[in-house]
Amino acid sequence: MRVVLLGAGSIGSLFGGLLATAGADVTLLGRDGDHLDRVAADGLRLSHPDGRTETVRVDTATDPAVASGADLLVVCVKSYDTDEAMRTVAAHLDGADVLTLQNGLGNVETIAEYVPREHVVAGTTAQGATLEAPGKVRHAGGGETTVGRYFAPNDDHVDAIAALLTDAGVETTVAGDPERAVWSKVLVNAGINAATALARVPNGALVERASGERLLRRAVEEGVAVARAEGVDVPDDAVETARQVARRTATNRSSMRQDVERGTQTEIESLNGELVRRADVHGLDAPVNETLADLVRLAAAREPVEN
Numbered sequence: 001m002r003v004v005l006l007g008a009g010s011i012g013s014l015f016g017g018l019l020a021t022a023g024a025d026v027t028l029l030g031r032d033g034d035h036l037d038r039v040a041a042d043g044l045r046l047s048h049p050d051g052r053t054e055t056v057r058v059d060t061a062t063d064p065a066v067a068s069g070a071d072l073l074v075v076c077v078k079s080y081d082t083d084e085a086m087r088t089v090a091a092h093l094d095g096a097d098v099l100t101l102q103n104g105l106g107n108v109e110t111i112a113e114y115v116p117r118e119h120v121v122a123g124t125t126a127q128g129a130t131l132e133a134p135g136k137v138r139h140a141g142g143g144e145t146t147v148g149r150y151f152a153p154n155d156d157h158v159d160a161i162a163a164l165l166t167d168a169g170v171e172t173t174v175a176g177d178p179e180r181a182v183w184s185k186v187l188v189n190a191g192i193n194a195a196t197a198l199a200r201v202p203n204g205a206l207v208e209r210a211s212g213e214r215l216l217r218r219a220v221e222e223g224v225a226v227a228r229a230e231g232v233d234v235p236d237d238a239v240e241t242a243r244q245v246a247r248r249t250a251t252n253r254s255s256m257r258q259d260v261e262r263g264t265q266t267e268i269e270s271l272n273g274e275l276v277r278r279a280d281v282h283g284l285d286a287p288v289n290e291t292l293a294d295l296v297r298l299a300a301a302r303e304p305v306e307n
Contacts (some may be wrong), residue, residue: 001024001025001071001072001160001164001302002025002026002054002069002070002071002072003024003025003026003027003070003071003072003073003074003160003164004026004027004028004029004061004066004067004070004072004073004074005019005021005027005028005029005076006029006030006037006067006074006077006085006089006242006287007029007030007034007071007074007076007077007078007085008029008030008031008039008060008076008136009077009078009131010029010130010131010245011076011101011127011129011185012028012030012074012076012077012127013028013039013044013127013129013137014046014115014127014130014137014139015060015076015101015127015165015170016028016044017044017046017056017058017137018046018139018168018170019061019164019165019168020044020056020057020058020059021046021054021056021168021169022167022168022169024164024168025169025200026058026059026261027058027059027060027066027070028058028059028060028061028258029060029061029062029066029067029089030060030062031062031063032062033134034135035044035061035134035135036062037134038134038135038136038137039058040060041226042054042135042137043055043057043135044056044057044058044060044088044135044137045135045136046137046139047132047136047137047138047139048139049139049140049142050186053054064085064088064089064091064092064112065092066092067089067093067096067284068090068092068094068121069094069240070096070097070098071096071097072092072095072097072099072161072199073096073097073098073099073121073207073209074088074098074099074100074101074109074123075098075099075100075102075111076104077100077102078100078103078265078267078269079103079104079106079107079267079269079270080128080265080269082107082111082160082265084115086098086110086111086113086114086115087114090114090115093115094116094166096119097119097120097121097157098111098115098119098120098121098176099121099122099123099147099161100120100122100123100126101123101145101259102267102268103183103186103189103255103270103271104186104189104267104270104271104272104273104274105183105186105270105271105275105278106184106274107270108120108122108138108150108151108182110150112150113115114193115292117150117151117152118149118151118234120149120150120151120154120159121147121149121150121161121177122147122148122149122177122179122182123145123146123147123178123290124144124145124146124147124175124182124185125138125143125144125145125146125164125170125180126142126143126144126145126185126186126245127142127143127145127170128140128141128142128143128249128252130198130258133279135190136152140232140249140252141249141252142170142171142299143173143245143248143249144171144173145165145170145171145173146164146172146173146174146175146178146181146193146202147162147173147174147175148174148177148178149176149178149183150178150179153275154167154174154176158174159174161240161274162174165185166240167180177233179232180232180233180234182275183227183230183232183234183239184234184235186223186271186275186282187220187223187224187238187241187242188220188226188238188242188245189271189274190220190223190271190275190289190292191203191206191215191216191217191219191220191223191239191242191246192206192216192242192245192246192254193254193257193267193271194219194256194268194271194272194292194293194295195215195216195219195253196253196254196256196257197198197257197259197260197266197293197296197299198260198292198295198299199212199257200204200257200261201250201307202250202251202252202253203245203246203249203250203252203253204246204247204248204249204250204251205249206243207243207246207247208250208295215288216239216242216243216246217239218288219272219289219292220239220242220283222241222275222279222285222286222288222289223275224238224239224288225279225284225291226275226278226279226284229278229279229282229284230278230282237285240286250266254260255267256268256271256275256296259300260296260299260300263300263302264300266296266300268292268293268296268297268300270291272289272292272293272296273289273293274291275289276289276290276293
């Protein structure tokens with residue numbers, strides 16, 4: 001299976017490195033810059049959770065034409081870049097499946113504007129990654145990964161995608177209800193990302209302090225109400241799941257916290273912001289998510305934080 005990773009950030013680089021290590025035919029497609037230049041010249045420096053570090057040779061490209069002939073395109077760009085990224089690459093796809101491993105709501109619908117709906121595969125992953133420097137990515141920890149066709153029944157090719165990722169060290173299962181899986185991941189992110197970004201605390205603070213626990217619980221509870229109004233049967237233990245993720249990733253800096261500290265755009269609009277918009281459609285109130293979203297919008301407009 002020939003795989004092209006669209007997006008050379010932390011998650012795209014991590015999956016590209018792991019797939020390459022396992023011998024897969026993989027290309028990392030991203031913007032021209034120091035990171036891709038370093039990977040092309042010296043390989044990808046991959047740090048593992050157990051402390052091991054290795055250099056992995058990964059093919060790189062900046063020309064979207066490299067996607068021609070691919071069997072699988074894995075979309076790893078930020079949610080706000082989905083439309084532009086798919087617009088540039090869609091003309092070069094010829095029957096390839098498109099797997100999104102992105103955060104937030106709305107990505108599968110955007111991708112489906114550019115490829116046949118039956119080719120859209122929704123994925124979720126709890127793998128943690130940090131791009132520490134050009135050419136260097138740290139695998140911050142493992143977690144559940146799922147894949148499943150969003151608009152059509154699963155088939156042998158979805159099984160093959162799951163097997164490919166599992167062989168690369170990313171334990172992956174096929175989701176019978178990928179919409180439910182996407183929403184479950186959104187609820188976790190809504191409960192953790194914005195609060196940790198605003199308070200500049202690691203994920204574990206949300207379960208170690210009463211104030212953090214209240215924010216997490218209320219944000220997730222509001223999200224559950226929105227999901228059910230949308231007809232999605234999200235799990236009853238969504239709050240506890242978010243707590244468990246916060247405990248398991250206690251020392252991690254959430255991706256949104258990293259974005260705010262760098263002064264770069266965040267994914268707040270596809271997470272808490274989208275929950276608020278959908279709540280309004282259904283006549284629901286989501287005051288905690290609304291406040292978190294507004295505060296992140298304010299924080300993201302400030303200068304980067306000096307570390």
